[in-house]
Amino acid sequence: MKKFYYQISTEYRGQNYFGWQIQPRGKTIQGEINHALEKLCKSDDLKTLGASRTDSGVHAKAQVFKADLPLELPLKGLVDGLNSLLPEDIKILGAKASTAHFHPLRDSKWKRYNYLFTDKVSPFSRDLIVQAPALLDIELMREGAKLFLGTHDFANFRCMGTDVPTTTREILEIELKELNSQGPWGEFPYYCLEIKGTGFLKQMVRLMMGSLWNLGRKKITLDDLQAAIDKKKVGKVGPVAPPQGLYLTEIQFA
Amino acid sequence: MKKFYYQISTEYRGQNYFGWQIQPRGKTIQGEINHALEKLCKSDDLKTLGASRTDSGVHAKAQVFKADLPLELPLKGLVDGLNSLLPEDIKILGAKASTAHFHPLRDSKWKRYNYLFTDKVSPFSRDLIVQAPALLDIELMREGAKLFLGTHDFANFRCMGTDVPTTTREILEIELKELNSQGPWGEFPYYCLEIKGTGFLKQMVRLMMGSLWNLGRKKITLDDLQAAIDKKKVGKVGPVAPPQGLYLTEIQFA
Structure with a gap:
């Protein structure tokens, strides 16, 4: 049967979901999207694959997925139709026609993640940003962040759970920015760790963030961090930072 | 038995509560606060009264309430103790000693409310700001807002439910501002209707906002709005705007 292929971008707030990928034990973003597509196409002969x-x-500000659908839909109808069927914390941003060959995982050239933390979480920001550990040496954290640049074996910065052929990844850019929030939810300074890389292991960004926090509060040294980046046997040098600070913000395809 | 009096300020996110005031049918802010105070004081011989x-x-960025407690507590212990017992969407901002004579309702000189709306609600802002009606004439709304200034009978801008001796209230300042959000939840322009008044009727701000929206989309004229402000028999000239756009932001006591 003929298939029609779409490349679709979406943003979502993660707090009420067990992540992107469909799984048996609870609601997922992909599950909600598949469900909406099934209603829209009046068929369950479809599949999706996220980048x-x-x-x-x-959270995601710019997740991308491929949808293989059993019928052709006008792009605006696809976007508006999905948005009318999806819960309010998932929003389709756009859609374009694609091909059978497009593979959002293999074809992504790089991805950018932001990790947000602040000294002052309020009831209005608590599920979108993380309370920073006390007494962080931000300049030291900036020095530490630079150690991640380039190609390394990130075996000490991953969580088991997904089989991967190699734990080597390349970090293209990393920066710890000081920013200011302005808006309904309050005005306050916050930090944003921006990381751009060719690929990421499970919980890699959150383990990088947790290690930089440990560095910033002098629980580990720059040498400890360098050793964890250089040598597989060192083990973890920081906690897994909480999920609500993490945003997938950009994906570049080849 | 001797009582100790405190004036306490709090901020809270309203989405999960049936408002401030204790009532039988669900969770309220006051109910949660009383519950926390009972634990802290190991007694239920206490009461609270909100402004x-x-x-x-x-939502509230600066609600104030009086607490009559059966024991004396250090101010920092009161604030930290309450915050450790309250849910994450209610936060105590500060406390000071008060007197039996203080009455947060009668003693408030003026209150300020902000109502927020925008053309572009996202999954990250949806419970803190309201999607604006389409095609609003903002300049016309600014003209309309000025009609509310001064002392008027707001009988057409109230919802029944609370007995009040008079429906006359004084609006001291009103302004429709164009602002920009910057922060984790996205960068986008939004509008803020700021209203400062000596007192407000039930749902008065939300009915003022709904009426200004109707003016902005040309469903009513400036004359219609003026008539609703001048004459009791006109009735409502706009919908009750949704609650998630409304913030109690400041209370001034005499």
């Missing part, structure tokens, strides 16, 4: 398996509680 | 009865779903 990133965001974890439970993690 | 404003915010409705179901309405």
